Amino acid sequence: MLASSAIAQTPANITAAVTSPQRPASDTERDAARKPGVMLDFSRVKPGDHVADLIPGHGYFTRLFAVAVKPGGKVIAIVPPEAAKRDAEGAAMIAAIAADPAYGDVTVVDGVGSSALGKVDVFWTAQNYHDLHNALSVDQVIEVNETIFKAVKPGGYYVIVDHAAAPGSGLSAANALHRIDPETVKGEVEAAGFILDGESSALANPADPHTANVFDPSIRGKTDQFMLRFKKPK
Template identity: 30%
Template structure:
């Protein structure tokens, strides 16, 4: 075989390998999207959850965060479990969803979450952890994805006689929990550009640049954003409670652990 023929064969092999990798990736992504779609339309979801789908857009969100079967997802400040239930069905019996809340969230959402789970009778691949975020501990490199939906601003919400969240410590925990190249998906109510951190307490909003700055400082790389929840008519000087449900402008950021 001549040298030119050998080089041509090597080139063709590389092309075939790249094509196979591309085809496999496309197939996996398509299957994940279909799984997410089926999980959202599942007949056993709560009627109140279906109503929220219109302004939460879970299909677009979970696809963007690369949620796939057999993965382990940590749902931080999960509240009543709207996303936890969808995630449970997406990851399937070989996957796992860790549902986290602290005392503040349990005060408002604990009863609804208990009713959703029915003391373990529903969503058997979930684990519920009720603990301060500062004290949360999981095995190193055990989580594929961390979701923090409408909760980053609560890092700066100060409750009377309650322990403040140590943001540096918590983000270091996230990095420890995540597998290499794992994802942190963050959604939150958008504050005005340049708004201080305590806007998380006063308006329950946060400047997206604060999130991006703190996450990158903690060692995560910014991996893109999704604009499906943006609302240019939102008055960012108002508390979120003064805005119609689902009408706040929310940013959607994806970060990688690399």
């Protein structure tokens, strides 16, 4: 009953995305933990939008956004070469989504600076921001955020979901624990020109001690996660 009420209060395009029969069981079985309706609503995605999905993994959010932007919208999955090399199965799944006309207009590009990315209404990345700091220098991450700022339309959004590190820990847990301090993320993204527009505790877990690697069986799938929405000024 509660789930039905939540769906009823959700915009129609997001309800359609979450309840789409195209979604595989491997996606829907994760919904209780990931709360896709809440997450998409937080992103402010609407029909006709162009959405960038950075490092989309196996396409959980790519599939959702592909339905949520109908009619007239577009999803651009950004799969950098190093991500494709690390997860060839995921890269193949994203390519299959893009090749399936049932998902509509989905394309794949290899980087945030790709000319094929164009201008987007929503730039999304989930559980990946900390990894930017594992692959790039701080200066390079700054450049990535500046490039994203250029790609987002005025009034558009940059949404980051990630595993929370202990308050005040900065980048110290990014490699060992795959976590990041949300205050560090705020500072870096705001430095690129974005304005913090919203935060959500929908994925928070106060019982998470922030001391274990996110893949540790004791906490995997139950980590304390933050959701931040930044807006590009008009």
